[in-house]
Amino acid sequence: MKTWNKIKSWPLFLPVLALLLVMAVNIIHDAATGVNPLSFFMISLRNTTTNGTILYGRIIDIINRGSEVAILAIGMTLVVSASAGTDISVGSVMSLCASFMCMMLAGYGVSSTTTLAVPLVIGLLCAMVMGLVCGAFNGTLVAHLSIQPMVATLILYSAARAIGLLLCNDLIVYVRNPSFAFIGAFLGPIPTPIIITAICIIVVSLVLKKTALGMYIQSVGINARASRIAGLNSKLLIFLAYLLCGLFASIAGIVASSRITSADSNNIGLYLEMDAILSVALGGNSLGGGKFNLAGSIVGAYTIQAITTTLYALGVSSIQAPVYKAIIVIIIVVIEAPPFKDFLRKQSAARAAKGVRA
Template identity: 55%
Template sequence: MIEKVGNRKHCYKKITERRLFMPLVCLFIVLLANVIKTPDFFKVSINNGVLYGYTIDILNRGSELIILSIGMTLVTAASGGQDISVGAVMAVAAAVCCQILSGGAVTTNTFENPLIIAILAAFTVSILCGMFNGFLVARLHIQPMVATLILYTAGRGIAQLITKGQITYIRVDNYKILGGYIGSCPVPTPIFAAIMTVIIVFLVIKNTALGLYIECVGINGSASRLVGLNSAMLKFLTYIICSLLAGVAGIVASSRIYSADANNIGLNLEMDAILAVALGGNILSGGKFSLAGSVIGAITIQALTTTLYAMKVSADQLPVYKAIVVIVIVILQSPIFKKYAAGLVSKRAAEGIEGAN
């Protein structure tokens, strides 16, 4: 009996100490609330050749957030800070892409320039934004949140200058594919974009030493330099990757609404991306990271948003309810709560041993 209780305690400890345990628990709680409120939450149907359902909507609407959370994870791990300019970079990338496609017109029904040129230009501008942020953080040693506050403040203004203060509409079916559907495929294209982004970054991290280097720099930059790592360059690189992924998310968001709306594309998504990293069990002060955890965190946030909308919560009231749930989730993942929970388990195990005696 004593051995059984001990094995149970060891098994529980082994499971709960896994990095993805709490993120998955939080996601399960949110999904469970959906099932209680909406019994057909997991129901997926096909209407007019397109998949419909709450789960599809969560993955579709959360695709941009998933892409952003990947870049935010790398920046957080390397620099111990966050890039709060990603939402503005999304708007800038969308503005550049749409302006090139429209040839400077407010509305166009045909591409004035090749789509690939417009997308590459948007990515180039995104990389330049990342280089600017990375230079301030890695070379000038400015606090990440302060450094990226510049583009956070000015980015949407830059996007407005590019679009001349107008919403640029691209009414071409080929442009709508990135945010809609490919041919007769019933799965929304943004889901594929998010999956491909996660796979590419994951393969790069796992098949190269980049992930290990980023963790080393985040844990101790000075020690990393002593063993030959270029800490400044690694931090610089993570900001470039983060902004590039923000550019990808910006193109997807722009294609979804077939326009460049500088005021609304990516609005407040930077905060959700930071929260996704935190909910994924990643330490915001840098060091070890989990891409899978950040993806789970992003899905959890989007599931929460979809849940609140399904419960008829208005857009104005949404932040209040969202904040309350987020506070609960963060507390569940806090070290103090984990220590308290572990103490309860130990106490129950001790009581079980005493009862066995």
């Protein structure tokens, strides 16, 4: 009973429970259809001619395809915490960074290439610089001009994709070069996006653990004024959160565009800002800012992907999938909502009281 209470008070309890519940659906489905109940969780090695031996299985799929949202969720968590608002431009910024990178790699006006016009590293740096510029733009508007985050980021939400199209001369730019495709393919047996996501998560959590940055951001989010009086540079911290959010958007853009070895400005990162915000919420973070739980957001990101993959596995067509996704999200959000938690607590207290009286 004691360990159970300990588990229940673990901050990640509900997000992880939600993720496990989603996965459990697959066990039931597989058992009901007479397949090995654990087939969803099977990971196998498969020999391929192009990528050598690779890991294979639905779980790998979830972690692999959830990469972009997980990377975005890191930046979004910081932004939500520091400014009590969301950055709705991340999807468009992804597209812009990817377009800029592919334009640099292919050369302006070229629509399809197999040789790189500039070294890959330059292309990647260009994308990240573009991400930082976008982040700095959002950050300046929010931190220094005190514009509401949603309004400030609305500018790039609508403009960034169009700028990307301009950079690509209205074309879909294909960069079919193995060194570029590698980012979206495999490193040894593991999909590269998983490794990139892991690196991002490790670096950020180390920075948050080893420095006081995490605490500063939270205190600014709880009360910017009090933090300033206490000696924190609130504006700088909010600016920094947006800057990092832009950087992570660019990394997500690099991964997304490398997967399809092209810059499809109209479609890269489409609606992903919503998934990123949702993963922050699913992770048990308040969108009102202040305290945050990075691990929760990342679990949230993979939960979203797990829902999508589960629906595919159940054979739901991708047109109807959003309906079921919405239902599942509603259930998860209700379970995690404070009033519902209070209700459960009162119920169990009442039961305990009854027990005592009897």
